[in-house]
Amino acid sequence: MATNAAKRNHLMQTLNGWLEPDRFQDYCPNGLQVEGKSEIRHIVSGVTASQALIDEAIYVGADMILVHHGYFWKGEDQRIQGMKRARIKALMSHDINLVAYHLPLDDHPEYGNNRQLAKILDIRDAAPLDGLVWAGNLAKALSPPAFAAHLQLCLDREPLVVGSGPDTIKRVAWCTGAAQGYITKALEAGVDAFISGEISEPTTHTARECGIHYFAAGHHATERYGVQALGEALAREFGLTHQFIDCDNPV
CATH class of the missing domain: 3.40.1390.30 (NIF3 (NGG1p interacting factor 3)-like)
Incomplete structure (x- = not known):
């Protein structure tokens, strides 16, 4: 001690x-x-x-x-x-x-949950996109199943995957915890995928109908x-x- x-x-x-x-x-x-x-x-x-x-x-x-x-x-x-x-x-x-x-910990540029999740997932050029939502680029483009496997390996938790977007994922947006409602900001930014902790019933339909891959990686696991x-x-x-x-x- x-x-x-x-x-x-x-x-x-x-x-x-x-x-x-x-x-x-x-x-x-x-x-x-x-x-x-x-x-x-x-x-x-x-x-x-x-x-x-x-x-x-x-x-x-x-x-x-x-x-x-x-x-x-x-x-x-x-x-x-x-x-x-x-x-x-x-x-x-x-x-x-x-x-x-x-929220001060979610938002912090060095110690915050969003910054730290980017480090864990090896997301490059990570920066705030809009408010608490961040965006960045994967080191290399991955297929949706490969990216889901990457999330599971890094977070020790199998993500829930819904939606449909590009054949490969390169640019992603994310917000840890109960941030599923921010999927609209990800859509506006034109990213390939959005990651949050939790998912809700409407989020599934948004991801399916608006052409984006959505990964619910766990509230606890992302924070x-x-x-x-x-x-x-x-x-x-x-x-x-x-x-x-x-x-x-x-x-």
């Missing part, structure tokens, strides 16, 4: 400086969601602040949990009872800080990488230890 310790408030200033959460109108509060101990030595990162992740963080002696999906979403029941009570009680009983960044990159960067910055804990989710 790390011998270095950093003040929580200093870490939060750094994270907020990197991610600029005030620029976003999000569905949840970004930053420190549950306050724990004031000194941080060991950071655990994960996609979602589930009970399984909290339990693992307690087991390894984490001082801070850094996630993409935290708590207090708009529209959810505000009462702290049941599952929410159990999670928050576990955090507070062990004095663990919970830090979450949603593993941003929070890892952010945790590693924070650990380097302050000389702390960091580990990513992957709690499997088939969605």
Whole structure:
């Protein structure tokens, strides 16, 4: 474990400086969601602040949990009872800080989910296309089945494939997570394929009728990488230890 310790408030200033959460109108509060101990030595990162992740963080002696999906979403029941009570009680009983960044982490040009997915998939010239949607080029053109196999190999998850487009795929657009609605932006850009995490019923018809290959590669599977990159960067910055804990989710 790390011998270095950093003040929580200093870490939060750094994270907020990197991610600029005030620029976003999000569905949840970004930053420190549950306050724990004031000194941080060991950071655990994960996609979602589930009970399984909290339990693992307690087991390894984490001082801070850094996630993409935290708590207090708009529209959810505000009462702290049941599952929410159990999670928050576990955090507070062990004095663990919970830090979450949603849209600011999707959007970040270096640590963001979209940037990191491009690295994992070896997509070249990756850059924002429109808002949270990114676009880039494959190293070489692939047939749709070959590209599906590439996704499965890189993400360890078989994608759901729908639609019909060009015989080969070279230019792609993507947005991680529940971004299926952005397929219209991909169509407007004239790319060969669009990748997101989740799919919905209307997305299938859009892909079929508008001539584009669509790959639903998994919400969890496409969003593993941003929070890892952010945790590693924070650990380097302050000389702390960091580990990513992957709690499997088939969605």
